């Protein structure tokens with residue numbers, strides 16, 4: 412079972428525009444999609460679509476539109492009731508694949524809500540192959556919350572993956588984590604590297620700065636780093652090696668949730684005993700499939716082009732000692 416925790420879930424509303432976004436103007440959306448979201452919810456949706464056992468844990472009161480959407484999907488979840496409606500996050504998707512996203516702060520969690528969520532996580536940890544802690548933290552939750560939960564889970568012998576950003580990510584990497592999934596901006600933020608330098612190197616197909624940053628973080632957390640790099644694919648750093656992978660050609664439609672699908676793809680492959688290179692292949696195939704779908708739709712195994720992913724084992728200076 413892959414258990415996902417989404418401290419700050421959302422209803423994702425995607426407005427698809429037929430013309431480029433015009434700031435300050437009134438525009439009419441062609442289509443509007445509403446999907447249950449938040450990073451952990453997205454991971455669970457992809458895992459469920461692959462036929463693996465999963466459960467999403469989140470704060471949301473009974474009858475919240477998010478719970479209704481999850482019920483309609485049939486996704487297994489447990490929710491801690493909170494005082495407020497789950498946030499709506501807006502995506503504006505232009506026809507050339509550009510997406511602009513505006514995320515709301517989310518419902519503040521009280522001390523009682525936080526304790527209830529921690530209890531829920533502990534209750535499911537025993538049956539979990541992995542627990543993933545995903546997304547931003549809502550108001551009322553301190554930056555080291557994921558770190559404290561990870562400490563608990565690691566002590567209990569549970570494997571932990573974390574996908575977050577900003578201060579909660581910086582706090583998380585202060586201790587042991589089995590897997591983190593930063594994108595290139597988050598990698599730069601963690602290591603103090605200049606994001607523009609990382610991006611410029613990637614545009615020249617030079618992975619060295621990304622590998623160097625990911626290797627430093629992997630050593631620090633004593634675990635694996637899956638660095639996703641948008642259209643450039645991803646790099647995986649483990650104690651046994653370093654691999655890069657490029658996606659198959661796709662027409663990008665909405666990249667929102669591509670990172671969550673990558674994390675799910677990695678965990679799906681890992682749960683079936685795949686090699687690190689094949690876990691990376693699965694991560695990149697799932698990410699690319701998600702980017703080619705509208706809104707935050709969960710890709711299924713039928714959407715994957717696994718042979719179209721090119722995986723390369725990196726050696727020499729790029730490898731961890």
Ligand SMILES: Nc1ncnc2c1ncn2[C@@H]1O[C@H](COP(=O)(O)OP(=O)(O)OP(=O)(O)O)[C@@H](O)[C@H]1O
Pocket residue numbers: 593594595639640641642643644645658659661663666667668669670671672673694695696697698699702
């Ligand atoms: N334009 C694209 N073309 C092909 N594949 C893509 C594209 N954008 C994303 N992907 C795939 O999706 C994966 C994850 O994308 P990205 O690195 O943008 O994640 P992210 O920044 O965490 O995204 P998000 O937070 O929106 O989920 C990439 O590793 C790649 O496999």
Ligand SMILES: O=P(O)(O)OC[C@@]1(O)O[C@H](CO)[C@@H](O)[C@@H]1O
Pocket residue numbers: 419421423447448449450453500512514545546547548667668669670671707
């Ligand atoms: O505000 P956060 O928690 O950082 O991110 C939330 C979010 O942008 O992440 C998912 C895509 O990765 C969406 O479903 C959701 O709207």
